[in-house]
Amino acid sequence: MAPKIVTLPGDGIGPEILAPTVDIIERLIGDVTFEEHLFGGASIDAHGTALTDEVEAACKGADAVLLAAVGGPKWDTTDPNAPRPEQGLLGIRKALGLYANLRPVRPLPALYDASALKREIIDGTDLLVVRELTGGIYFGEKTRTATDASDLCHYTTAEVERIARTAFEAARGRSNRVTSVDKANVLETSRQWRQVVHEVHAADYSDVELEDVLVDNCAMQLIVRPSSFDVIVTENLFGDILSDEAAMLTGSIGMLPSASLGAAGDPGLFEPVHGSAPDIAGQGIANPLAMFLSAAMLLRHGLGREAEAASLESAVDAALAEGLRTRDLGGTAGTAEATQAVLSHL
Ligand SMILES: NC(=O)c1ccc[n+]([C@@H]2O[C@H](COP(=O)([O-])OP(=O)(O)OC[C@H]3O[C@@H](n4cnc5c(N)ncnc54)[C@H](O)[C@@H]3O)[C@@H](O)[C@H]2O)c1
Numbered sequence: 001m002a003p004k005i006v007t008l009p010g011d012g013i014g015p016e017i018l019a020p021t022v023d024i025i026e027r028l029i030g031d032v033t034f035e036e037h038l039f040g041g042a043s044i045d046a047h048g049t050a051l052t053d054e055v056e057a058a059c060k061g062a063d064a065v066l067l068a069a070v071g072g073p074k075w076d077t078t079d080p081n082a083p084r085p086e087q088g089l090l091g092i093r094k095a096l097g098l099y100a101n102l103r104p105v106r107p108l109p110a111l112y113d114a115s116a117l118k119r120e121i122i123d124g125t126d127l128l129v130v131r132e133l134t135g136g137i138y139f140g141e142k143t144r145t146a147t148d149a150s151d152l153c154h155y156t157t158a159e160v161e162r163i164a165r166t167a168f169e170a171a172r173g174r175s176n177r178v179t180s181v182d183k184a185n186v187l188e189t190s191r192q193w194r195q196v197v198h199e200v201h202a203a204d205y206s207d208v209e210l211e212d213v214l215v216d217n218c219a220m221q222l223i224v225r226p227s228s229f230d231v232i233v234t235e236n237l238f239g240d241i242l243s244d245e246a247a248m249l250t251g252s253i254g255m256l257p258s259a260s261l262g263a264a265g266d267p268g269l270f271e272p273v274h275g276s277a278p279d280i281a282g283q284g285i286a287n288p289l290a291m292f293l294s295a296a297m298l299l300r301h302g303l304g305r306e307a308e309a310a311s312l313e314s315a316v317d318a319a320l321a322e323g324l325r326t327r328d329l330g331g332t333a334g335t336a337e338a339t340q341a342v343l344s345h346l
C-alpha cells in the first residue's frame with residue numbers, strides 16, 4: 001500500500017514552504033498519499049484548539065507527519081487560559097511519543113560566506129544536536145496566580161537513559177564522539193542527567209568518546225570550535241536554544257531540518273527548526289530549503305527511502321553550489337525560484 005503522509009502546513013510561511021515540498025516528494029517517490037490538516041493557529045481559528053482529536057488520530061495512523069511551522073502575532077497572548085498554536089506542536093510531540101529530536105548542522109562550503117563565522121572556524125563542521133523533546137520544563141506543571149508563576153522542570157531517569165542511547169547510537173554511525181550538555185553546577189535535573197548519561201556510557205558505550213560541557217560554555221564553544229563537535233545531546237530547553245544558535249553556522253535558520261522520532265515503528269514527525277516567520281509571511285520569499293531537507297529526513301527515517309533522501313539532499317547542495325541564494329542567505333531568490341533550482345538538480 002502507498003505510504004500515507006499527514007501534512008500540517010500550520011501558519012505564516014508554513015503553507016508557502018510545504019506546498020512545493022509535497023510536489024518534490026511526489027516527484028521522488030510517486031506512489032504516496034498525502035492528507036492535509038489544519039494545525040496550530042489555523043486550527044484555533046477553525047476549531048478553537050491548536051490540535052483536534054481528529055488530527056491527532058490522523059497523525060497516529062500515518063506513516064510519517066510533515067509539519068511546516070505554527071504561530072504568529074495573531075495568537076500571541078499572555079493569558080494563561082487562551083489557546084496557543086505552540087500547544088498543538090507540544091501536544092502532537094507528546095501524543096506521538098517523539099522524545100528524540102535530531103537536528104543536523106552541516107554547513108556547506110558554498111555557504112561559508114553567508115555564515116556568521118569566519119570560514120576557517122566553520123570549515124569541517126558536521127554536528128548533530130540530539131534534543132530531548134517530550135520532557136523537562138516544557139512539560140512540567142505550570143502555575144500562575146496574580147503574583148506568582150512557575151514552570152516545573154522534571155525528568156525521569158528512564159527519559160534520560162533513552163535519549164542518551166539515541167545519542168550514543170548516532171555517534172557510532174558518525175565520528176564516535178558525544179558532548180553531553182547540562183547545567184549540573186546548578187540544576188538537580190542536570191545532575192541526574194549527567195549521572196544517567198555516564199551510567200549508560202559505562203555500561204554499553206564505552207567505545208564512544210564522551211565529554212560534559214555546561215550549557216553556557218557550550219553556547220560559547222559552538223562559535224569558537226564548532227568543528228570539534230560530533231553529537232551534542234541535551235535536554236529540551238537547552239536543545240531548543242543551542243540548535244537555533246548552531247543554525248547560524250550554516251548561514252541561516254532557514255537551512256536547518258529536523259526529525260522527531262519515538263518508538264521504532266511509530267510515525268515520526270519532520271519539520272524545519274525555524275518558526276512561521278510572520279515578518280516575511282505571504283511574500284513568497286521564505287527559504288524552503290530547511291523544509292526540503294526535513295522531507296529528506298522523512299524519506300530516510302520515516303519511509304526508509306535512503307536513495308531518494310540522498311538525492312534530494314544532493315539536489316539542494318547542487319543548487320546552492322550553483323549559486324542559489326534566498327534573501328536570508330544574502331541573495332534575491334524567492335521560494336518558487338529556490339524550488340525550481342532544486343528541482344532542476346533532482
Ligand atoms: N516548529 C515551529 O512550528 C516553530 C518553531 C519556532 C518558532 N515557532 C513560532 O513561530 C513564530 C515566530 O517565531 P520567531 O520569529 O521567534 O522565529 P522564526 O524562526 O519564525 O523567525 C526568526 C527569524 O528568522 C527568519 N526566518 C525563519 N525561517 C525562515 C525561512 N524559512 N526563510 C527565511 N527567513 C526565515 C524570520 O523571517 C525571522 O526574521 C512564533 O509564534 C513561534 O512560537 C514555531
Ligand SMILES: CC(C)[C@H](C(=O)O)[C@@H](O)C(=O)O
Nearest residue numbers: 071086089090240273274275
Ligand atoms: C515553537 C516552539 C514551541 C518550538 C520549541 O520550543 O520546541 C520551536 O522553537 C522548536 O524549536 O521546535
Ligand SMILES: [Mg+2]
Nearest residue numbers: 240241244273
Ligand atoms: Mg526552537
